[in-house]
Amino acid sequence: MSFSTKKKRALTKTKYKKRCYLFIPALLYLKRIANFYSVNLQNSIKMKKLKKVAFAMSVVLCSVAYLSPVFGQDAPKLTDPEIASVAVVANQNDIDFAEIAKQKSHDKKVLEFANTMITDHKSVIDLAVALVTKLHVTPKDNAVSKQLLSDAANTKKMLNSKSAKEFNKAYVDNEVAYHKAVISAVKTILIPQSQNAELKALLEKVVPILEAHLAHAEMVQKEI
Amino acid sequence: MTPFNAIKNGIFFVIAVATFVACNNTQKNYTPQSYVVEIKDMQFQPDTITLHKGDTVTWINKDIVAHNVTQKEAAWASPTLPSDATWQKVIEKSDSYYCSIHINMKGEIVVE
Numbered sequence A: 001m002s003f004s005t006k007k008k009r010a011l012t013k014t015k016y017k018k019r020c021y022l023f024i025p026a027l028l029y030l031k032r033i034a035n036f037y038s039v040n041l042q043n044s045i046k047m048k049k050l051k052k053v054a055f056a057m058s059v060v061l062c063s064v065a066y067l068s069p070v071f072g073q074d075a076p077k078l079t080d081p082e083i084a085s086v087a088v089v090a091n092q093n094d095i096d097f098a099e100i101a102k103q104k105s106h107d108k109k110v111l112e113f114a115n116t117m118i119t120d121h122k123s124v125i126d127l128a129v130a131l132v133t134k135l136h137v138t139p140k141d142n143a144v145s146k147q148l149l150s151d152a153a154n155t156k157k158m159l160n161s162k163s164a165k166e167f168n169k170a171y172v173d174n175e176v177a178y179h180k181a182v183i184s185a186v187k188t189i190l191i192p193q194s195q196n197a198e199l200k201a202l203l204e205k206v207v208p209i210l211e212a213h214l215a216h217a218e219m220v221q222k223e224i
Numbered sequence B: 001m002t003p004f005n006a007i008k009n010g011i012f013f014v015i016a017v018a019t020f021v022a023c024n025n026t027q028k029n030y031t032p033q034s035y036v037v038e039i040k041d042m043q044f045q046p047d048t049i050t051l052h053k054g055d056t057v058t059w060i061n062k063d064i065v066a067h068n069v070t071q072k073e074a075a076w077a078s079p080t081l082p083s084d085a086t087w088q089k090v091i092e093k094s095d096s097y098y099c100s101i102h103i104n105m106k107g108e109i110v111v112e
């Protein structure tokens, strides 16, 4: 892992000590995250806690339709801990949207889609958390994630404000746009900038999943 | 019974036995084959599999997300297959199937 080797080389003894102290809360965070993701996500109380952790990590909660203005022409340079943060958040984000759908929709196809989003994105988060734990990396927030966090709040507010009738279309339209934006970001920014081979491989595995979700969302979009 | 009839009956008997033995042998001599369908990158690979009645198909989930193998009308279905899980079925007839978690993942079984 290039960034950790570089860091290690640069660390003096004192700095190393300091770093160890910093590492303890980081580990505790990871443990909390791992615990939260293993609980039943449908439990609303635990969902609230989970969201708090997401905030504590400054993980990105967004409609990635906003990714383009954030990334602009000059793609931001992200370190592996920052990429890990974006990856976890992009997945958590879609779980949050799906949870709203489960509360508001009565459409069988929409509900099936939402359940698939929850299951698949949870699997990806589990693997990402397992990987960063193994690599002793703490997901790190960044300019992109902060921007995305505020955008996500708007998307959720928008979804929550919709009537039952309007909701299905709003949710599915957002899912189509969201998956398109995430696919583009993963392909053009996250994968090329990943330094660690395992992180890169995980992101590469995620692309066909996102593409299947997009096709699924577009199918539902035509039917509702 | 005239000698002619006896011969005729004898010939029929031999043909009947030979036919029975031949048919029986064909069935006994056919060794059912095993086929593997990988579930990889959100696809059934291969998506069409051609085989004979009685052959076995094993599906292996090579993805990081769970899948299943569900007959088009849900006449049969695998349980949810997590990463690396396998499921097998002896094939009786041609069928279309899909993954009910990812509804655009489709596969075809052709019995010839």
Ligand SMILES: [Cu+2]
Pocket (backbone or CB within 6 Å): B066, B067, B068, B099, B100, B101, B102, B105
């Ligand atoms: Cu599937």
